[in-house]
Amino acid sequence: MVLGGAAALNGYLLTALANGTGHVGYGLALQKTIVLVGTMLxxxxxxxxxxxxxxWSVGLFYGIGVLLGVDPHGLLAGGNPWKFAFAVPVTVIALSIAMARRSRGLELATLVVLSALSMVSDARSGLAVLVLTTVLVIWQMRPTSHTRRGSTVRVLLGLLLLSAVAYNVGQLLIVDGALGEATQQRTIAQINTSGSLILGGRPELAATASLMQHYPFGFGSGTYVDSSQLLVAKQGMQSINYDPNNGYVDNFMFGTGFELHSVFGDLWANHGVAGLALWIALLWYTLRGLGHSVAGRSARALPIYLAIATLWSLFFSPWYGSATLLIPVIGMTLLERARDDTKAVSS
Structure with a gap:
């Protein structure tokens, strides 16, 4: 909460410092501040x-609330409703119901069905998140000959290794046409462009790196891009052989402020160093909650899914869309501090 407030204030401070350039809008700053502070609250x-x-009740009602807020006629939803509109709320609702039944088998069956839906809907990242969730659920079901609690650090290192394996295997399967011809062609084109599926699919990362090199303190929540900043961003994207002279870059990424398609980039650009501190805290609490629960074999499919999806969003998804995941993952996986009632003093 403190870091969220500091990030909001820093966004206004950076906006005020940029006021002399004429490229600021306090209405834009207010809009982004409401989203930030609202998420924290x-x-x-x-x-x-x-x-x-x-x-499970918290997850169920949260998922229903998100589902009721979906606009099925929205710009993105119209092209791929499952991927851009219904995947997250339906997954949260389904896994909440499975969690209520306290059945790992039901959780696995639910994950298989959801993975199939993602596979036929060209949802590559969504499918990867579900596959990793499935593996961690299965891993907790393995037999053990001792009762010693697992190591949180080992779990997180294992998750890192598993993610690397899943990335490489998934890339091979997609290139071989396992997810359909359209996905195959798009993936091959992205790899050929930049030499990497991640950079080819997220050229915004190159723009973010270039901007951070030239403007390390960020820009402000109400600051609009000027011509020199736009040039720096485009040069970064050109360095990975991406052509940035298109409507997406000019209108979406930099048409109304800075939209760098990652929680990391958006918090830094709009809220500066304080935004980065908030991002680090979100990353830390997500990793800590996931590692602690999986190490203790107490993690259910729902919080695992939320944590892995959030880890992806922190690096590769825009802030305004990722808030839907950040809210429940922090609220549901934050570890409860043990209470020591022996310290209570009776009057």
């Missing part, structure tokens, strides 16, 4: 809800 609501109802 709703995380608190989820934490409060955990004291009143089981975790």
């Amino acid at each position: 709703v995380i608190g609501v989820v934490l409060w809800a955990r004291t009143l109802m089981p975790l």
Whole structure:
């Protein structure tokens, strides 16, 4: 909460410092501040809800709320409704129901069905998240001959290795046409462009790196891009053989402020160093909650899915869309501090 407030204030400070350039809008700053502060406050609501109802109920009602807010006629949803509109809320609802039944088998069956839907919907990242979730659920079901708790660090290192394996195997399967011809052609084109599926699919990372090199303190939540900043961003994208002279870059990424298609990039550009500190905190609490619960074999499919999807979003998805995941993952996986009632002093 403190870091969120500091990031909001820093966004306004950077905007005020850039006011002399004429490329600022305090209405834009207010809009982005509302999204940031609102996200922090709703995380608190989820934490409060955990004291009143089981975790699966929190997930179920949260998922229903998100689903009711979906616009099926939106620009992106119209082209691929499952990938861009319904995947996250339906997954949260389905895994919440499976969690209520306390059945690992039902969780696995649900994950298989959801993975199939993602496979036929050209949802590459969504499919990868579901596959990793499935593997971690299965891993917790393995027999053990001792009762010693697993290491959180070992779990996270294992997850890193598993992600690398899944990335390489998944890339091979896609290139071989396992997810259909359209996905195959798009993936091959992205690899041929930059030499990497990640950079080819997320050229915004190159723009972010170039901007950070020239403007390390960010820009401000109400600051619009000027011609020199736009040139720096495009030069970064050109360095990976991506042609940035298109409507996506000019209108979406830099048409109304800075939209760098990652929580990392958006928090840095709009809220500066304080935004980066907030990003580090979000990353830390997500990793800590996931590693602790999986090491103790107490993690259910729902919080695992939310954590892995959030880790992806922190690096590769825009802030305004990632808030839907950040809210429940922090609110539902934040570890409860042990209470020492022996320190209580009676009057």
